[in-house]
Amino acid sequence: MMSSLRSTTFRSCAQRSFQLYVNLVRQSSTESAKEIKIPRRIKRGPTDVLKALAATVTRDTTAPHYKYQDDPFLTPSSNVGKRTFAMAKESGKKAARWVQNQHPELFQHKVSFPFIENYTPITVYDENSAVDENTLKRVIYYAQVSDAIKVYELLEQKGINVSGSTKQSFLEMLCFFNCEDPLPEEFLEERWFHLSTKGREKLRKTWKDNSLAEKIFLSFEQKDSKAYSAIIQGMTRYCQAERAWKLYEECLEKNIILHTETYNSLIRVVHFLKEGFEHRWKLVQELLEEMAKKNIHPNVGTLNAVLEAVSTLPNQRQSKEYALRTLSEFKALNIQPTLASYYFLLITFCKQRGPISNILVEIMDTIQGQEFSVQDPKDTYFFVTAMDVCRNHLQDKDLAYRVDELLHTGNNYILIGDSYKESIYYRHFFVLMCTLESLDVFMDLYRKIVPHIYTPEPAVMEEVIKTIDMNGAMEYVPQIWSDMVVFDHVERENVVTTLLDSMARNKLPEESELISQFGNIAWDIWKRQEEDVEEDRYRQWRWTGQILGDMMTLLLRANQFKESCIILDKLNRSQQNIVGVPRVEVLQLFLDRCIQEKDVKAAIGCVQYSADAGFSDAEQMAQKLINNISLDEGILARLSNIIGKNLSKID
């Protein structure tokens, strides 16, 4: 019975599991027939693996940027250091290139395979060099403007004809660079640290009239749309708007169809062509209608150009409306806005003296988590402007976090622009967090991005100290002070004043270790200012009574009586050079300590100073001194002399 039962259960079990198995197989086979789909092979470039590997490495916030050597001595700390070190390295590179170009005959060997042309000295073109059209094509390809001009002249001298297409690309290059040599591409640091004065320069005409570009343009017998497009774009790029407009009208007459980019560049300079809101907007509309009539498809450049033109319109309410209309129209055309478009929206909507607009929130809702590539030169303005809006326009820390997150998404960090924009971005972010975020969270951020990613400027440091002071979080002060030493802020009077003031005002518990640390900081400030004078220092501030008083307070609290005597001595000796006086409480504290230490000389100095500074408490202080220490006649007479009144011991 048992066995039969067992066998049946066993059999049923086995049956069941088999059934299950069959079902599973069937199920999975039907599922796989549905689901498994071999994806198409993705073509990989030669550097894709490297890029994928690079994407796994993020910026190490604990180390300096990789352009600096990984060594404490060679790690820059201050903003000046970062700049000078990088520029010094680049300057060395330039020196090496100069040496190479001075002795090109020594660098004619070919070791690399495949041969790398960048390592060879530059070719100098003169009357004797053999040039042909290919030489011209080559220098145009490498964007060597002055060389191209020289080669072209040589070709003309030798009577060699240049084909139309080469001439066209030569014209395009001349127009793009305005017949000037651009900054060489290999000098990255110079670009990075280049102070962006470009925005200001762009507003005035820099196009060279009657330059070679125009001569080349005139030398075309049959001027086609390409030639016209090149010259018009060149002129608009360097703000020669009127002549560009004339050429455009010429094209209209001759019925020449121009490129989309040419229209974009014309839209960008409408503010040079027309005055007043109505005229400008009408001109933009005319240009767009012209494009539609000629069936020229607009692109993202058109969108940005229109938005840029709108952002320069004086009427705010109207310009906002037009900006939104433009955006929706281009969305209908399936043209996605770039960061530059959002930048123009921000500057249109968030004016300094305008009503508060929440457009950045909507923008962030749309672009959160997206990766961007550079599509417009103005793309690099977005992040710094967005952070500016977060700080000055909306005062919204959550939004600032979102902007920062977007900046660190994918490869977006390249859109930060240059060192100038980066430091402004972090300044806004930092000050916003400093004022709105809780101190602990802020200090976490501080530890993360200072000093390798961002070095706070003196004004920002002052904000930080004020926040610490407000929170009474004195434990951060020693760290802040050591950072200030590293960042070269010790010579900034206002920052040091704020620091000393906050240290002196916040009373610490008796047993705190910070008291002696603060004394050391105060003495350190004194020593840096007084004892290292021999070193050439260009910025030396004058002592103020407040600074010296705060220092005395801190030194007295830290039981550094001898040091505080030196400071009082300074107060007494150079009264004329010191602006203001310390608080009377400090002097009273000092006098009490003098009595404790039985130092009559210092005590008299203190009374003398109080009397000279015109404190009404001087007499009271003198009396206190007389009451507590037995003084001989001479000193008593001197005290009476200081106060101008006969004093005697009162019990």
Place this chain on the structure above:
Amino acid sequence: MEFSRQLLHRLQPTLVGQLALVRSFHATPVCQKVQAGRYRITTKRNKPLTYEMSNPPHQIAHRKSWNSWNTANILGGVRPAETTIEDLFIRKFMTGTWHNLFLSEVIIKRQHNIIRIAGLVKQAISARKMYFLIGFTEEILSCWLQCPVKLELQTVEDPKDAIFKYI
């Protein structure tokens, strides 16, 4: 007698051969003097040595490492002679350009087409000047050797820190 002479005559070639294989016995000591990479002890025992110098060549891969890292000399390696000459050139260039600054040997590491040059430098010139020299060296060596060259320097505050012992 006749037999033995005949035997000797027949055996001679093999015997001679055997004798040649046998090492002769010497009573004089064997001269195995090697000089390379070793330093003579001075009478005053005041000659400074770095760690690298204080270890003779047979300690390479035991107590110290190589000064040139490359794969030119292993099976299938390319440009062995060129690599050696280039390394010599780099060392001469480094000690000449960084005059009186190097405290250690110049270490040259090659990976793919990149040359990395490492070493200890004393902090005798300002950091800014050092960066100028770094830029100059990297660029001119890149142009000469036609491959990316990188400097990986460590600085030493006191030159004495690099001294391992005095002999």
